[in-house]
Amino acid sequence: MTASHRHLLQIEGMHPPQIEMMLDLAESYVLLNRSGKTQRDLLRGRTLINLFFEDSTRTRTSFELAGKRLGADVINMSVSNSSVNKGETLLDTAATLNAMMCDLLVVRHAQSGAPNLLAQKVDAAVINAGDGTHEHPTQALLDALTIRRRKGRLQGLIVAICGDVLHSRVARSNIHLLSAMGAIVRVVGPKTLIPAECARLGVEVFHDMTKGIAGADVVMMLRLQRERMSGGLVPSAREYFRFYGLDFEKLGNAKKDAIIMHPGPMNRGVEIDSAVADDPVRSVIKEQVEMGVAVRMAVLDILSRESRRNV
Ligand code: ASP
Ligand code: CP
16 A cells, blocks of 8 residues: 555555554654644544444544544444444445545455445545455554564565464454564465465465464464354363463563563454453553554544545
8 A cells, every 4th residue: 555545455465564564653653642742633524434344343433533633523323323333234334435535444344345446436445444354455454563662674584474364354464464574474274274375375374382382583373253254163161271372481482581472352252361451561451452542543644635635
C-alpha cells in the first residue's frame, strides 16, 4: 500500500519501504496517543463504516477509536441487526453503504477474499479487518511495530509462530510481513494444524514445540480457531496444552529476553499459560493492543490522502 493505493487488502505483495513507511507513521501516532492529543482535523467530514460479519473486540474498537481520534464520523454497523438477516447479500449491503458516500469501509468476513471483492465494487477505500483464513493485515503491522519497538529491528530476528497456523489469517499476514522484512520465520504446531503452503512460503516448520522455539527472539502464540474447524484436528484441550501450550518450561528454550505475543483473544490454559500471558516483563500482549490503535490511525491517514487530494 502506498499513498497511491486505494485499499489495504493484504500484506502479500507489499514492499519493505512501504511497510517501513507505515510503521514510521504509526510510531508518530503512538507518541500522539500517549500525549493525549488528537488530530481531529485530518479526517473531518469523512465517514468510516465498520462492517463486521464476524465477532471482534480489538479490531473493531481500535478502528473506531482511530477514526474518532482523526475526526472521522464513525459508524459501527451491527450486522446481526441488519438486513443481512433478511437475505441481503454482501455486495448489496456494500452498495447500500457506498450510496451513503462512505469514505472508508472496514470489513471483517468469514469468507477469504470478501474484502477484495468489495474493493472492486465500491468507491470507498476498503480495509481488510480479517477475511477467513486469508489475511489480517493491520494485525501484522501492529505486531511488527510492537516487535520493532522492543527489539529495535525486524531483520534477522527469529520469530516462532505457534499453534493453529492452518486457520490463522494472523499467521499468514505475519509470515508475509516478517519474511519481507528479513526476519527468520518458523511455524510450530501439530501436523494437522500446519498448512502445506508453509514450505512454499519459505518458513521453517517444526512439530516439536521445544525445538521450534529454541533460540527464538519472539514467541507468537495463536488461538485454536475452532470456529473454522470441521473435524477433530486436535486432541483434548488438556493434551494440546501439554504439547503446544506455552508455559515457562517450554519458554525456557527461547532466548532469555524473548518476548511473548498473542493477537487475542486468548484461551488461557489452552495455547498459553496464564502466568506467561501476564508476565510483566516479557509479555507484550497489552502493548500489541495499544499499537493497534496507532497502526489503524496510520492506515486511515494514508488511505484518505488519496481522496483528500481529490477534494
Ligand atoms: N483475532 C484474530 C483474528 O480475528 C485472532 C483470533 O481470532 O484468534 O484473526
Ligand atoms: N486480534 C484480533 O483481531 O482481535 P479481535 O478478533 O478481538 O478483533
